[in-house]
Amino acid sequence: MKAFAYLLSQLRQYFADTSFSIWLQGSRDRHLQLYFLFALHPEAENFIMQKPDEVSFASGVDRFRLDEQAGLYYLRFFFAEEGQAVVMLENSESIQPSLTPWQWEILWLAFQLFIAEKTIQTKSQEWTKLLQGIHSISATLDVESIIREIIGNALAVIPAADAGLLHLYDEEIDRLVPKATVGFHDTVYQNFKLRSGESIAGKVFQDGQPRMYRTNPETSLAMMDLSYDNFHSLNDAKALHNLSGLLCVPISLEQKRIGVLVLHQFHQENVFSSYDLALLQGFADQTSIALQNARLYAESRQAYQNMAAISEQLRMKHDDLVKRNKIHESIKQLSLQNKDTGTIVKALGRMTAKQVFFADWLEQRYYPADSSIMFSWDELSTLLAGKRQPVSIQLVSGHKNKRQLCYVYPLTNGSVFLGCLIILIKDRHLSELERVTIEQGSAVLTLDLVKKQSLSSVLYKRTHDIFQELIASKGSEMLERARAFGLPPHGDFLVVYAYLSPSKDLSLLEANIHRLVTRWKWEFANNQVLAYGFHNHVTILLTASNSLEVKEMIERLSDAVQEWELEKEISLSIGAGSVVTDLEQIGKSFEEAKKAAHYLANRGRSGVVRYSDLGVNRLMLNQSREDIDAFIHDVFAPLWEGQDKFQELENTLLTYMKCNQSPQQAARDLHIHVNTLYQRLKRIEELLAIDLHHPADLLKVQLACHLREE
Structure with missing residues (x-):
């Protein structure tokens, strides 16, 4: 720097053959920092490297002054907003640091020029980083890399910060979640989730007001409402006891806040300034632009993909319609040419490139005739009972444990089951085109079967008439x-x-x-x-x-x-x-x-x-069921008038007739003594007004008992 070279030349001119050091404290510095050292001998270096006392000054009162302490001279220069500078001289008897007012002015101006050059250099770096951020936004659409670069640029031009976090609002969980970080361990992504209004970042997101904290106490106080889980999650990613300052600004998209950008100070000696806060807001605005560009790009890309998908679907539908039309024409020709069932089934096999069989339920036949029978008619009846939709069935061969999938498509005419198509498949389902082929083929087969059934009905009527004429x-x-x-x-x-x-x-x-x-x-x-x-x-x-x-x-x-x-x-x-x-x-x-x-x-x-x-x-045979029931009722009515009382007698009579009127056999079957049987039969004769030894009465009772069993 030219200003610093001029300053050194003046100091060497004023204090020739004297060791000295230059200490600076800028507007962002917490303490004086050694900037330059000139030692003529080792002992002098030990003296002039001792940090001078920091002296506060009132703006507009003193611009420079001379202090002496412990054998050292301190030339102090004060600058209202930029800080202060101290030239520390070795106390030598031969050299006294006496300066004319003009020389004091010369040195003060040289320091001010030097500080101005440093400020210009800092501003140049800031603009360079801002331009890099703008260039990144237009150069790539990788949001994560852009955000990380923006945070890195912010850390580079705000020297008081050494770590950063970017939080975005997740509407699904109603929380602010970390999306990019510099200086924190990646574990912060796992469990750190802030509510709106929680801690510093939550409050900035809630009210949209930037916040700045310069010391550990005030930062800790502002974070007092951080939840237990969030505190430990953040502390695991970076020890919070070292946190000595923090900047936080909102990130907005148009009028809607979408997140916050936070810079942390853990180990830097500088302090944050209002300018730093404004500068960070600029980086946050860059982040907003990057996110908006990414969203617009994602929407455009999605729209393009949707259009491409729709175009592909239309093309596939067109191809599908062409194929369907060919299938329809082929099957229609089979129908118009009155091809038999076997020919239609073979044509479906060629069109689907699969083995296709047809089970004619009405005629109990398989097509092709030489096909291996996979299901018995009883099995088909059980599998397809009440079903009108296709089913997939896995066949297992017990001999070699061989498995075969088949697709069974029932053919119906209203509620009438006509048969089914059986298609051997490798996957669980047919393709859409194969399904359409089977559906159209099944329609032709159904029509053929209904037509065949109708012709059969006409032939049956004719055969019935001829047979009736024959027997007449x-x-x-x-x-x-x-x-x-x-x-x-x-x-x-x-x-x-x-x-x-x-x-x-x-x-x-x-x-x-x-x-x-x-x-x-x-x-x-x-x-x-x-x-x-x-x-x-x-x-x-x-x-x-x-x-x-x-x-x-x-x-x-x-x-x-x-x-x-x-x-x-x-x-x-x-x-x-x-x-x-x-x-x-x-x-x-x-x-x-x-x-x-x-x-x-x-x-x-x-x-x-x-x-x-x-x-x-x-x-x-010529008696109606009503006449037969009336006859049975007439015979047994006296025993039915008191059902509980005469049920035993009715059972005795039925058993006696079943045993062909054998008293001994009937008594054994009833588990009673033969004398008890005779007493019951006597009572039955009285109730029914019959004589079981009279042939007509016996026949009547035998016939009634027989008809009850029929």
């Missing part, structure tokens, strides 16, 4: 109609009549009839002559070569009823007529089968019964 015709006319069915004039014929319980859902009833006819066609492929459904019953005409074959047919029909009952949709009552050997007797077998089926249905029972096995029940 005689002679040559019957032979002519029999030839239409491929029936020989003579043979062993058996008619089976299945009655399906009434259903409010006619489409479901129709589907079950179609399914039952289809099953019996392949179940009795070697024996059936015709099979059709009409309204709520199914008729099948079978040929039988011997009684064993008939027995086997009845057993297979019983198995079918048991499987049917598992689904719990519609009850099935089946009657079988007698085996006849002449065409003209087919009508008789039909009527017998019909009566046997209605016998079960009228009693609300499912199962299979042969007409020949009805026995005495044939006499009751």
Whole structure:
């Protein structure tokens, strides 16, 4: 510096051959600081390095003065706002520090020029750091690095500070949280969270007023309301007992406060000034600009990403629509060309590049025909009972513990289950395009199945009419109609009549009839002559070569009823007529089968019964359930008048009849003495006004007991 060189030249001129030191105390300094030392010999250095006493001065009174103490001379120069300077001279007998007023003025002005040069240099550094902050804001969008650089610049131009923290307000937790730090341990990020109004930073954030503290006592007092957890969190990051000063300014975005910037003094000797506070506010404003730029950039980037995402979605949707249109056209052509079910299933496999199978529930067939059967019909019934949405199922092979995922897509027509598509997959779900392919393919298959079912209904009606004409015709006319069915004039014929319980859902009833006819066609492929459904019953005409074959047919029909009952949709009552050997007797077998089926249905029972096995029940076939119940009531009414009193007698009568009127067997079953049985029977005869030894009375009671069991 030129001013300091001039000052030294004047001091050497005035005090030649004298050791001296220069001490300075600027406006920010707490104490005098040694700035320059000139020692002619080692002993002199020990003297002139001793820190001079600090002397306060009144502004505008003294500008300079001479003091003498302990063998040293002190030339003191005072500057109103800039501080003071002390030239400490070795006390030498040969040299007396006598200065003319003009020389005192020369030295005072030299010191003032020197202090002015230092101030200009400091201001230049401040502007350089401010410009660096502005450049950082425009050069990068890395908010964290910008903020750390801004704090570093603030520490560089505010020498009294040696640590800094930047807090931003987090709306989600309603707290000020550290976002950048210099001079603190990183643990401060973990638990240090200030409420609005808590400690110095919280108050500055709350009211927006900057605050400055120059000493440890006043700083500690201002931080008295810091919570226990926050104190220990901050103290762990930096020992607070060394804190001797603090600057805190708000950070605002437009009119909204978003955080605070804090500088701390732990080890510096300088003191904070009002200028430092204003300077820190400038850095805080830079931080606000950086944060706003980052927010705007983030919003712009997000908007760009959103636009790019929307554009990509539109492109994908366009491609998807094109693919869907191709799929739709391909499947539509299959429908228009009346392709069979197998062809449609194969086409779906090609389009999805997966193995696709179709289980036709109504006809109980798999497509392709040579596909490995993955599910039994009972399993499908259990898996898809009441389901109308696709399901993912994991198949596990017990032999090698091999696992295979499959996607089962049910096909329905209203409430009617028609079948399902089974697609082997690797992931848990199909892709959107694969799902669309399956949905459109299933629609075509559903239409094909409904069409097939409708055609079957028409054929069933026609077959029903022809069969009714056959059994109503005689002679040559019957032979002519029999030839239409491929029936020989003579043979062993058996008619089976299945009655399906009434259903409010006619489409479901129709589907079950179609399914039952289809099953019996392949179940009795070697024996059936015709099979059709009409309204709520199914008729099948079978040929039988011997009684064993008939027995086997009845057993297979019983198995079918048991499987049917598992689904719990519609009850099935089946009657079988007698085996006849002449065409003209087919009508008789039909009527017998019909009566046997209605016998079960009228009693609300499912199962299979042969007409020949009805026995005495044939006499009751033309009786309504109401007439039968009335007859039973007439016989047992006297025993029912006092239900608690005669229940024992009623049970005795039923057991006695069941034991074929054997007193000994009945007494054993009732666990009573035979004499007690006779007494009860006597009482029963009195109540019912009958004589069990009279054939007519005995028959009446036997018939009533039998009908009760039916």
